[in-house]
Amino acid sequence: MKYKALFIDLDNTLYDFSANSREAYHEVYDLLGYERYFPSFDEYFAIYSKRNEELWRLYDAGSITKDELNTLRYLHPLQVAGVKDAERIFRQFFTEAMKILPHKGLLRPHAIECLDYLHPRYKLYILSNGFTELQRHKMRSAGIEHYFDGVILSEDIGINKPQRELFDYALTVAGTTVKESLMIGDSMETDIEGARAAGWDQMFYNYKLLSPLPFQPTYEIHSLDEVSRWL
Numbered sequence: 001m002k003y004k005a006l007f008i009d010l011d012n013t014l015y016d017f018s019a020n021s022r023e024a025y026h027e028v029y030d031l032l033g034y035e036r037y038f039p040s041f042d043e044y045f046a047i048y049s050k051r052n053e054e055l056w057r058l059y060d061a062g063s064i065t066k067d068e069l070n071t072l073r074y075l076h077p078l079q080v081a082g083v084k085d086a087e088r089i090f091r092q093f094f095t096e097a098m099k100i101l102p103h104k105g106l107l108r109p110h111a112i113e114c115l116d117y118l119h120p121r122y123k124l125y126i127l128s129n130g131f132t133e134l135q136r137h138k139m140r141s142a143g144i145e146h147y148f149d150g151v152i153l154s155e156d157i158g159i160n161k162p163q164r165e166l167f168d169y170a171l172t173v174a175g176t177t178v179k180e181s182l183m184i185g186d187s188m189e190t191d192i193e194g195a196r197a198a199g200w201d202q203m204f205y206n207y208k209l210l211s212p213l214p215f216q217p218t219y220e221i222h223s224l225d226e227v228s229r230w231l
Contacts (some may be wrong), residue, residue, distance in 0.1 A: 003201075003231070005174040006118060007127040007152070009185030013205050014111045014224075015138050020104035028096045032089070037081045044077055051076040060129055060160050060190050070094060102137035107144070108207075110224035115147045117228045126151040127170055127183065129160050129190060150174070161187075162194025182218075184227070192217050203230065 011017035022045060028034075029041050038044040052073045058064045064072070074094045078086035118124060126148055128135055132155045139145040152170050159166040171181060184203040185191025188210065195202040201218040209222065219230045 001121065001231075002180075003122060003182045004180040005123040005125060005149075005176040005182075006231070007125045007170055007174075007181060007183050007195075009183075009187065009191050010126050010128040010135055010139070011130055012108070013184065013186045013191075014108055014115070014144060015142055016106045016108050019106050020138075021101060023106075024097055024101040024104055027100055028093055031096060032092055034093075037078065037083050047077040047080050048073065057189070060162070062160060062163075066131065066155070098134075102134050103141050105138070105141035105143065107142050108224060111144070114224040114227050115144060118231065119147045121231070123149045123174055123176075125149055125170065125174055126153075127161070127166070127185075128152070129154045131155055161190040162197065164194070164198045167195060167198035167200060182231075188213065203227070 008014060025045060025048070026041050029038075029044060034041075034044060055064065055069050055073050059066070059069045071090070074090040074097075075086055078090055083089060115124070124147055126135070126139070128151075130138075130153065132153050135153055136145070136151060139148075139151070150173055152166075152173055154160040154166055157166060157169055159169070161167075167183075171177065174181065178199045182201045182203060183191055183195035184205060185195075186205040186207065188204060192202045192204045193214070196215070196217070203219040203221060204213070204217040205224065206213075206220055206222055213220075221227060221230075
């Protein structure tokens, strides 16, 4: 086999963060009575999601801190709604969301079949920009922790994808070379461009059917059941 180690992103590659967070946030929305601020949960979540994506790009680039990310993304919808006591209220939402979200375990379609196929054939590592206090808990909730030889989290190292230093560090953890390593992920910016800049082959999980792409990755898949065609 060409590769010895596969490094796989967690959120929205294996763990369905979009669906799990939507479900968790809906529970908190109802718990805290956010219907008094927004016409519907869908409107709240649309406002939150747009700002959250913008802020994650800034966090991945090292332009804002974790605390700033968590403050701004939960505060923003309340500010848009003109809530006077937004500072206190957003902290309640954040606290409750962090209690509920790690217990959600929905995976992306075909994730288990994919891992069942890969696990006997390769050393598997999670390589994620997600937060330390959440990622391992989410993996346990989803029942996938046992598939992996290691979990490499940017927060533990102090370096985010797409920075080359994190990819170089991952090689030392796995004891592999650039040519023996493959990055699998759903983010063109952090996973695929980062791996390419570090000299790695890449597999882009393009389930959103993004087009055109800035370059053609080594492999491109649209569903996790396509992984076995290439590996």
